[in-house]
Amino acid sequence: MKREEPGVRLVVADGVGTIELSRAPVNALDRATQTELREAAHEAAHRRDVEAVVLYGGPEKFSAGADIQEMAGLEPIDMVLWASQLQAAFTAVADIPKPVVAAVTGFALGGGCELALTADHRILATETKIGLPEVKLGVIPGAGGTQRLSRLVGTAKAKEIMFTGRALSAQEALEIGLADRVVERDQVLKEAMAWARQFVGGPSLALRAIKQAVDLGTGTDLRSGLEIERTLFEGLFGTRDQLAGMRTFVESGPGKAVFTGR
Structure with missing residues (x-):
């Protein structure tokens, strides 16, 4: 109660x-x-x-x-x-x-x-x-x-x-x-x-992946940690944030993307 x-x-x-x-x-x-x-x-x-x-x-x-x-x-x-x-x-x-x-x-x-x-x-x-x-x-x-x-x-x-x-x-x-x-x-x-x-309005999916990669990776050996990193890295491709981030970088340079967390 x-x-x-x-x-x-x-x-x-x-x-x-x-x-x-x-x-x-x-x-x-x-x-x-x-x-x-x-x-x-x-x-x-x-x-x-x-x-x-x-x-x-x-x-x-x-x-x-x-x-x-x-x-x-x-x-x-x-x-x-x-x-x-x-x-x-x-x-x-x-x-x-x-x-x-x-x-x-x-x-x-x-x-x-x-x-x-x-x-x-x-x-x-x-x-x-x-x-x-x-x-x-x-x-x-x-x-x-x-x-x-x-x-x-x-x-x-x-x-x-x-x-x-x-x-x-x-x-x-x-x-x-x-x-x-x-x-x-x-x-x-x-x-x-x-x-x-500073993280409000940021690439929340990438921030989540960074935290997972570090927290999970440091609890295992280097080879396993690299596999965790690779899997998370690959998983971000095709997200709206990744597409917006790379498109605006090519078109306008860094720091211009608007992220939606999707």
Whole structure:
């Protein structure tokens, strides 16, 4: 049964869908919030009026991660379902076939960091703290942290971050590639929206294919990745966007095409 005040909502304006976390006080991801997150991600993925997505937890914080109070009371058999639901919610965000940017303020710890890792681009506030402290609870990241962080910053650095459970500063996150930009807190959402809006009216089928090629290809060997790329490349020929893009390039030069996402 849904709560009267949802902890997650999708707000759409001018082609950008903002997935907002709003579960006071720290955007902890309990089971209801996980369900809402998955539903918001599916809606953003399928709505044609959403061409890019922003993940946002508000001006003060992104997310403190999983609801530890709820988790601590679970029996081992219950955790099987809980963990599956948690991973499914985060996978739904990672699978959004559109550019996704995380606008991270305050702190992004545990599941909050893992949620930021599902994005294609991360913009952090200067004072943000981000990390995976699960080891301090006697467990490991369970919503993709061990896998996504390793692929992003390398295995050695990822292990060090998870072994120690320490929180990284925004500057260190930028230096190792965990963050893509660091700006003042009052500029985080503005910069994230600007990043997302550049894709509105763009070649959405090609953007989808780029994301698929990278995400699927980097999870396999080079030869298989090249096959994935070739198949996606071939599949774009004959689309209206491809025809418009190449026709206008020949006739008028680059940057003149009007794309329809078909």
